Amino acid sequence: MDIDFSPQDLEFQREVRAWFQANTPESLKRKVITGQMLQKDEIVQWQRKLDDRGWLVTGWPKEYGGPGWTPTQRYIFDLERAAANAPVGLSMGVIMLGPVLIAFGTPEQKAQYLPRIRRCEDWWCQGYSEPGAGSDLASLKTAAVSDGDDYVINGSKIWTTYAHWATHMFCLVRTANTGKKQEGISFLLIEMDRPGIEIRPIVSIDGEHHLNQVFFTDVRVPKRNLVGREGQGWDIAKYLLTHERTSIAGVADSKAHLANLRAAASERRSGGRPAIEDPALRLKIARAEIDLMALEYTNFRVLAATAAGKAPGPESSLLKTMGTAVQQTLSELDVELAAELAWPWHEQGEFGQGRFAHAMPRYCFSRAATIYGGSDEVQKNVLAKMLLAGGAH
Ligand SMILES: Cc1cc2nc3c(=O)[nH]c(=O)nc-3n(C[C@H](O)[C@H](O)[C@H](O)COP(=O)(O)OP(=O)(O)OC[C@H]3O[C@@H](n4cnc5c(N)ncnc54)[C@H](O)[C@@H]3O)c2cc1C
Incomplete structure (x- = not known):
């Protein structure tokens, strides 16, 4: 375009x-x-x-x-x-925590953490989801009980991406059990080397270790690590999620993926001809290209709104849903084009020097894209509410 x-x-x-x-x-x-x-x-x-x-x-x-x-x-x-x-x-510090600290952090928190995020001296992970609180995040139970100048943390977070690499976690904790469940949530910064933290790996379907479950047993965290006010965690979390969802759409990366797929389809031979000449495959690639173009136009609309000073709202849910659908389609097309080469144990031979050696694990892991950052169904609920309330901006 x-x-x-x-x-x-x-x-x-x-x-x-x-x-x-x-x-x-x-x-x-x-x-x-x-x-x-x-x-x-x-x-x-x-x-x-x-x-x-x-x-x-x-x-x-x-x-x-x-x-x-x-x-x-x-x-x-x-x-x-x-x-x-x-x-x-994938720097959750750069994409997620930085904007949060800039909007809600104290001058001391900004001075302490922002330069270190920029130099990648700290690695941040996101402690939101729990075994009983994913889509229904407000049900989270990890407790932060006030004790003098500290909070004492007990509970568990799950699906924590790269917790095993992390020096710090930004974490949603429960500081009150009265009133609406959203009102008892606070946003806390936790150093991962504090006594009482245990990290257990979860190996995903692609055979890689991205994910973890993190356990907290009587972990003491100073109150100066609270971001915003006690009980303001839900508003901060929502602010952060719109940033996360917009970046998950990945328009630019899908465009590059599509260009690489086209190049590979011209190179790979199927039935004595370049695979790109197969009408069925061409049709599927063309469909993906059209979906991607529609996504890019939506992205332009969000960009125009941002340029006019509006924060991304429910549009980020639209971008997330459409963007992850395109990512999954492209990874499916990689596997289709690769055919027997997609199996990890297949001898790769000369073609593309292993261009497709990771097609199958990538395909498998890309299934998670419609779950993380808020599942597809939940995004569609957000969009339905927006439409019922009077349509898109
Ligand atoms: C690869 C990966 C990385 C992740 N990284 C992190 C991370 O770093 N930090 C973190 O905190 N979390 C992370 N997550 C967790 C992720 O945010 C949750 O998996 C997600 O929010 C869904 O929650 P759940 O897994 O508990 O599923 P559930 O909420 O139990 O949902 C199960 C199913 O029910 C559907 N559903 C639930 N509620 C509704 C509803 N109201 N209407 C219609 N359908 C509904 C869902 O769409 C889903 O299909 C990650 C997840 C994955 C897969």
Whole structure:
């Protein structure tokens, strides 16, 4: 899709494109194209490189180290980053906690944590979900009981992505059991080396260790680690979730994925011809492309609203639902194109030097995309409420 960028935006695009072409390590490109999991060190090194260039915390205000870009520039940046097969990394500190601290943190919390997030000196994980509280997050039970200058934490969090890499967790805890259940929730920062924290791994269907269950037994956390007021955790969590859902849509990465899929379909031969000449496969790729185009237009609408000063609202649910559906379709098409090569035990041979060696694990793990960050059904409930209340913005 062509849109009219201003001459300044086009100049910016050339600069960003050239930087990613010159600076993205081949090893990372390969992992991105084939859908392999990045290790912590790779993400940290890459993010420090971006920060050296001033391009890591692109969504933060200038006074906290952001580059001061317009929403259009941020969009162009993401497009060029993905087109270069450069990873987005997964920094919950940069994408989620940073904006929360900027909006709700004390001056001391901002001074202590924001620079360390930027330099990837701390690794943050998200402690929201519990065994009995996922979609119905407000039912969470992990208790924070006041005791002098500390809270004493007891309970358990589950599905905690990269808790085993984390130095810190931003956590929703229950500080009161009276009134509406949302009103008793607080937002607390917890150092992961505090006595009484135990992390147990959960290996997912792709055979990788992304997830964990975290147990808290009489863990003492100082009250200065509370973000916002006691009982304000639910509002903070909702603020954070709109940021999370908008970023999960992954338009730029799906565009790059589609381009890589097309290239592979031209290279791979099926029945003596390039696979891309198979009408059934072409139709499926075209459908994915149309869905992606619709998603991109929706993303533009959200960008335009953001540029006009509106925070992303229920539109982020639309982006999340549509975006993750496209991601799943593309991973299915990878497996279809790979055919026998998608099986991990298959001899990969010369073709694409193992281009599809990770197609099946990636396909399997991408099923989770319509669960994490709020399940598909829950997003659709949000959208239905918006429509009943008078339609989209
Ligand atoms: C790969 C992965 C990574 C994750 N990372 C993190 C993390 O880092 N930190 C964290 O806190 N959590 C994380 N999660 C947890 C995630 O947020 C929850 O899995 C999600 O919110 C769903 O909750 P649940 O698993 O308890 O399912 P449930 O809430 O029990 O839902 C089960 C099913 O019921 C449906 N359902 C539930 N309520 C409704 C309703 N009202 N209307 C219609 N249908 C409904 C759901 O859509 C789903 O299909 C992660 C999950 C995954 C899979």
